[in-house]
Amino acid sequence: MKNHILKVEGLTKSFGTNQVLKGIDLDIAPGERIAIIGGSGSGKSTFLRCLNFMETLTTGAIYLDGTRIGRVVGKDGDKESVVYSPRTLCDVRKRVGMVFQQFNLFPHMSVLQNVMEGLVTVLGKSKGEARQIAEAELTKVALHEKLDAFPSQLSGGQQQRVAIARAIAMSPEILLFDEPTSSLDPELVGEVLRTINTLGEEGRTMLLVTHELGFAYRFATRVLFLYDGKIHEQGTAEEIFKNPQSERTRAFIARSSEFSL
Numbered sequence: 001m002k003n004h005i006l007k008v009e010g011l012t013k014s015f016g017t018n019q020v021l022k023g024i025d026l027d028i029a030p031g032e033r034i035a036i037i038g039g040s041g042s043g044k045s046t047f048l049r050c051l052n053f054m055e056t057l058t059t060g061a062i063y064l065d066g067t068r069i070g071r072v073v074g075k076d077g078d079k080e081s082v083v084y085s086p087r088t089l090c091d092v093r094k095r096v097g098m099v100f101q102q103f104n105l106f107p108h109m110s111v112l113q114n115v116m117e118g119l120v121t122v123l124g125k126s127k128g129e130a131r132q133i134a135e136a137e138l139t140k141v142a143l144h145e146k147l148d149a150f151p152s153q154l155s156g157g158q159q160q161r162v163a164i165a166r167a168i169a170m171s172p173e174i175l176l177f178d179e180p181t182s183s184l185d186p187e188l189v190g191e192v193l194r195t196i197n198t199l200g201e202e203g204r205t206m207l208l209v210t211h212e213l214g215f216a217y218r219f220a221t222r223v224l225f226l227y228d229g230k231i232h233e234q235g236t237a238e239e240i241f242k243n244p245q246s247e248r249t250r251a252f253i254a255r256s257s258e259f260s261l
């Protein structure tokens with residue numbers, strides 16, 4: 001049997017009466033680089049946020065290394081009641097890191113402190129060890145000269161690289177990227193995509209929601225096309241971009257003006 005690091009089963013998510021995710025099943029093997037593409041409002045960000053429980057699931061289950069997250073405490077027909085303890089959620093977020101569109105850095109902390117914070121408060125590292133790890137990760141994203149700067153003194157691309165270093169420093173097993181370049185000026189997009197690409201080459205398991213279809217084509221080992229809250233089509237980048245089976249996928253790719261292979 002294939003070894004799955006993450007498994008999603010029958011995931012639905014509603015906000016009030018608006019059902020945004022309508023039944024998603026997905027198995028992810030270690031080292032896969034998955035790009036999630038789809039039109040605005042198709043549920044891409046919501047799906048990603050469900051994977052580290054920033055959103056509660058309406059129905060369905062998520063398994064990490066074969067273990068279901070949360071404890072089922074009751075069942076009413078098909079609907080389960082599941083309890084997620086703060087400890088479980090903290091554990092999941094250690095294992096599943098996330099980089100956001102808006103960086104989400106702490107504005108009152110220096111670059112170094114931003115990366116050290118989770119290492120000390122969540123992982124319980126000593127300040128000395130946290131500093132060592134943080135400096136090493138910031139060097140990898142070429143920000144070793146900005147350790148004492150504050151986020152407001154950095155470009156958007158540099159801030160996003162701090163956010164990536166902060167996520168990587170926690171050694172997550174899976175990294176989620178939610179449109180990490182969409183709030184950047186066009187000239188800064190390349191530096192962040194290069195950083196993400198390097199992480200992929202290191203064999204990390206990654207899921208990336210993106211509108212940069214050219215990058216998705218080069219980067220992803222698997223592409224998911226989300227439409228109306230479901231995985232409408234999935235396959236290798238070659239299959240999805242060059243030979244999609246569905247007319248809807250074909251039309252989406254043809255419409256996306258950024259796409260250049």
Ligand SMILES: Nc1ncnc2c1ncn2[C@@H]1O[C@H](COP(=O)(O)OP(=O)(O)OP(=O)(O)O)[C@@H](O)[C@H]1O
Pocket residue numbers: 015020038039040041042043044045046047
């Ligand atoms: N917290 C929320 N409360 C209510 N509705 C929400 C919430 N978050 C998302 N939605 C709704 O869920 C739907 C899907 O949103 P989502 O952000 O997942 O789409 P997306 O595919 O990532 O879109 P985009 O490409 O524009 O970012 C939208 O109709 C949105 O209004």
